[in-house]
Amino acid sequence: MELDIWQGDWGLPSVDLICLQVMAYAKFSGAPLKVKKTNWPLSRYGHLPVFRHGKKNTLTTFDNIVSYLQRQNYSADAELTPKQCADIIAYTALLRDKLYPALLYVWWVEDKNYCELTRPWYAKALSFPLNYFLPGHQQRAARKNINNLWSCDLIDESQKETSIYKDARECLNLLSYRLGDNEYFFGKNPCSLDAIVFGFLAPLLKAPFPNPALKNHLKSCVNLSHFVQRILDRFFPLSPEELEALRKKEAQEAEEKSEFPHKWRDIILSVLFAGAVMLGYAVTNIKVKYPEDHDDYLYDDDQEYYDEQEEDSKK
Template identity: 55%
Template sequence: MNHPMELYIWGGDWGLPSVDLHCLEIMAYAKFSGVPLQTCVTNNPFWTPNGRLPVFKHGKQILSSFPEISAYLRKKNFNADFGLSHKQCSEVLAYTQLLRGQLYFALQYVRWVDTKNYIELIRPWYAKALPFPCNYYYPGSYEREAKHQLQALYDQDDDPQSIETFVYGEAEKCLTALSTRLGDQEFFFGVHPTSLDATVYAYLAPLLKVPFPSPALQNYLKACPNLARFVVRITQRYFPYAIQEFDAKKSAGSGARGETPESVSDFPNRRRHQVLAGLFAAAAMTGYALSIGLVQVSIKDEVSENLANHEDLIQAAENTED
């Protein structure tokens, strides 16, 4: 029996096939390699193996990271880098490391740490896309993760403005290097896209297309017209449906999901829902750990204590609302 190759992803918006960098990277690589990939929009990472999207499935094979998935596809004779020389493959690796070392953290800052972007756009988008109660858990979890990443890189006593200036400065150097390397070519190694093009597209497309309220880094990208054309070219050629769907929404007068968001703060009983969502996530993750034998506990001795703790948390949430 031939099993389909499936990729479970975050959905798209603003003319993008997905709003998520990691989903876009695999989607683009699959397109460039001719993979007969079925994409399934789920917007719910809760039941995934590591609590994240994307997830690639092929029969019993389940993978989630780009290195794992691209290596697996190469074994199946789907290789976007076929024909590259050893020197060119080394260049792919060097620029990929540049992106992940300099641009990635700036993108994390733009989405999850910049207060204006997070409050006005990113958190409402994910809150609306995610099902309840996950919409009260994941946006805050991603925000905390991004802040922890940046704190691990920079002294916690540094002024936030200094951190932003440094992060954006490194990102601008990366964008300048990419623009210089691309030049007037269609793709980084000529007329055929490779894994480097997939990775660059995944990093640049959300930065270019998402309507960030604080657009400083976005404006720098727009000032590199060859990179902007690169993003538009790939979207139009390989993901035309995303543009068509976005245009159809605008024509229907409904607007894109991110343009008229329903804020998390507008939900009734917000604090209680956040507590319940956290409890739900913790309980489910503990249940998963128990089911695979990672954790062993004496349930008989702890049931009453856990119930009491849960009741105290809910009562505290209700008192906060009052």
Template identity: 45%
Template structure:
């Protein structure tokens, strides 16, 4: 119990110090409210800042948005969680490996397993007690519903550039956030991925958004891309803080490992006696030397 509390406190401390947002995604870092990590709170915050992608939508289009959002959350999201976090082959060979290589030390040793456990518990809450009784049957039903959801999205999109014409709306952002990882990830077990790849207009849709809004595909921006004013100075100022955070992470990691070693009994401290018994072997050696003389 004490060890679990130590580990939880340690992870929380490291996350706050390193500024990591991997524990809760999506995340938006703001100047006045810190980091916002819930989707609806992010949308509400952006709308207050006059960023509203649904401003020009009609009432019918707004109703369609709500219907498709509900469909995605109910039919597609649970299967995506299962695909990336519960399927043993995908989790071990892709998801855990990716997080372990991306998340800074020492979080990469603990964070993927914590997230895995949290997602498994989430699916158990969504699927109920039947999840443990007949997992194989339930999995088939859920994957069938997810394939139907993708087919409906494909039919609704048709040959359009976005779901409501030539401009993206909040539905486009949500659909892209669900489909792009599934399309681009190199999954060893890609049952749902294969169905998505068979829907050519959805594949073209994701590829088009990537080329429009992520032209460098997550890498370094092109040489001609504009850089924020004072970016170089900001990097120089952040370097000492970055090193300090890394040092703190290592120190806290070592402290946690030592605490675990002491609590589990792997390491113990024994005090040697300084009494007569401890000096007895020396006295015996002196006696032997006298006898020899």
């Protein structure tokens, strides 16, 4: 069994939510899945992940992959009751209706996040020529997906953003209430709902968004944050080399962030100093030019004045 996925970052095995969901479910069910980080979504399916088992079985959606694994006797839901299985369906629909649009907005539509995080990350991860057009294509698709949620064109962007974030926060609060103090949603063993929730929440929690409004709300739901970290620690532990690389990257990002204001200060001071030098140079090199016969002109005026005075005295 093979799975082509987007690569990971920020301590995640993958940055893509569906890839994370499939990987988590395979871990929970014990499926022997070989993961391949390709970052190449230009198969005939047009996206990642792509699941393969033999020459005839190729699947691309979470639901189809889970159904196939269950037919192969790899199930994470075998011990659940019919009511719990029905709850999984209900919560999955809630997540896809209320939280997924917010994730699209945070990753692809919010300008600051897209320009400073999403586009640079995918441009670096993708190969030529995908790095030039795929981020823009994904952004347009996300905008279209979000706009389809409203039938009225009179709703402006700020109203859409407010509504999207409101629904997402309510969804996170409901998940937090449902999880409570439990390790997983239906007891001590993870199931498909845990895999689905993990895929939705992990990138939101770990990615360094410049505009972290929704991320901060997730972090305030402490049990959900612990839920994500628990799955990462137990099922996707980082190797010592990966831990060291992550530590160095976080230290570098923190250093760049702390130096950013000072860099701008130095740039501004340099510009001001250069301007002052140029202005001083210009002032010291200004030449005031007088009329060539200036002295003669003054002398003639004086002579004319004395002549008039002498003629008046004679009179």
